[in-house]
Amino acid sequence: MISRRTVIKNLVISVGGSSLLSACGGRVTLGAAPPGGSPRFYTEREIAVLSRVSDLLLPRTETPGALDAQVPSLLDQLMAEWASRETQDEHRTALAELDARLGARSAGDFLDATSAVAEQALIAVDRAAFSGEQIEGYRDLKGLITQAYFATEAGAEESQWVGVPGRWDPCMERS
């Protein structure tokens, strides 16, 4: 029987190892599509932007991050299979606007920005979006990335989700 840890380790290997995007100085081109596969919905640029944003939002720490959990490829599948044409268009528009905003704050192309610059750009956009500024689709996109992450086995471990609790404890100390 394969252990959860082994599965996660294999997932990590399948997308190329740790800190693939955020630590690289060069242009980011690799997404997190299934190994050997290409995106069904996103363009190469879209999935590269989505991957970098996902990695900045939920990086690998002591536990797997969004790329380890293959969140971009999950969203690619979601958009291809679940979303209506209208939702696809809205999502694409939101991603393009985010790309442009992040580019403007990166003094150029977001994908060419250093890790530090890219991080500061996303922090600024995120703060604005949670301070009442209308940033088309950003909070929805962040919600999708986060929900997709926590719905993976890696994310479930991060949130300490238990499939069969077996008992109810109505009041316990946080560990």
Next chain:
Amino acid sequence: MADFDAIVVGSGMSGGWSAKELAERGLKVLVLERGPEILPERDYTDRLPPWERPNLDRVPQDEIAEHYPRQYGGVAYAIKETTKHFWVKDDEHPYEEAEGTSYDWLRGYHTGGRSIMWSRQAYRLGPQDFEANGREGVGVDWPVRYEDIAPWYDHVERFAGIAGSAEGLTQLPDGVFQPPFALTCAEEDFKARVEAAFPGRNVIPARVAHVTAATEEQRGLGRSNCRVRNRCEHGCVYKAYFSSLNATLPAAQRTGNLTMVHNAIVQSIDYDPATARVTGVRVIDAETRERRVYTARVIFLNASTIASAMILLQSTSESFPNGLANRSDQVGRNLMDHISGAGASGLMAGFEDKTVYGRRPGGIYIPRYANVTETEKPFRRGFGFQGSATPVSTTGGQLVGIGRAFKESHSAPGPWRVGIGAFGEQLPSPENRVTLHPSRRDKWGNPVAILNVTYGDNERIMMEEARKDAIAMLEAAGCTDIRSAEVELTRPGNRIHEMGSARMGRDPATSVLNGWCQAHDVPNLFVTDGSFMASSACQNPSLTYMAFSARAAKYAADLMADGTL
């Protein structure tokens, strides 16, 4: 010679009970289910972990638009990619609404009906609920009182398994309980503060039809204790929550007296004027379109409130030109539901270092106090609140920040929020009704329903008052960030508690059924789904349907045994 002793139309919440009780009396029972068979080992999806549910378990949006616009619009929370097979496709099962009205007819056609998808809240009606119509001159007086049905509540609770606490409240009588799901620490605090500020109001654990201390009888049916997973809408391989499929149908099956036929859509019931009895039912096979007639000595209608009324209306004859058992002209009328749309939520401080373990099936319940312990309300009857106080969920991505801090914020100490929402009583009105479309037919040739239900001033005023009360209780509990949307009444039918379309009463001129759920006009015809309800009370009604079904089955079996039927 009839094919069967009894035919039960419908295998859901009440039909399962009718079948079980009749079969256990040694009667040969045929259950007709209009939908396909559900096999738990094949069709339950409760064991799928999140990462094996495709696309965040979302049904494709185009598929919703094509097949589930009404169902999804009513219960989006329950219709997932891995549960959609439990809900009807609206395009296959259309209905119409009278001009200017709106109705949510939310349902599933398959073994067990909605007992698979119900919310499992299980409360007794109280003495006041059986007395109000008569006292107030509203609708017709119930022909039974609480004392008549109390032993039958005992009977069904013992078998079904109800987790709950004895509270000694007159208006919400205690029952045969298994251990409750205890209140969270924030709920305990909320309870203490609310009960101190409002004597006469109570905050108690929700009573839910979940096995928490399985009896020998329940274990014998393969049922075991609730694993606290909150996967009920997907079925339950542990059979921990009550459903026909988990409990009553297997109990009927093991008697050797049950025959179950699926895909059998009942079109009408045959009536013999010479004997003044019904003799059988006419069905069409949903798949093959083959038509058949099954005969029996007794017929139980358990097709659900709207469908049972439609079957009666479709069963016309010289004796009953306006529909079987409808000399009172009350079949299809007095259609009720519960009403919601009022509530509030607020943050509760002081529990940030605490959390919960497990995902229990129910939270808190605030039993009705309006016009019980508190009087001089500007409306009749009352409402209960359902709710909970739990740590705020953070996995939806709606927290500020990025990176390690954002990631770790999901497991960091955080706030708790209490929320309560009202379920109110809807008064019966003969104008609220289901009728048959004069010309439109479904793909099996059966008339399409026209639903015509509106709320009155009593419901509207009640919910406005409920909202004020909810806010006041949260304020008394010391909540901050209290949020309460303006009252927006739920659409009729949206609470999925439809009832009343063949009400019981003492007078055959004004009611369809007598106190035994037996048709006044036809002694071997019983209707024991929600149709019989003479008023809606405000408690979730399934437990009451179960109790009346079991009581009616005993009565019918006794009449068959002594030769009356």
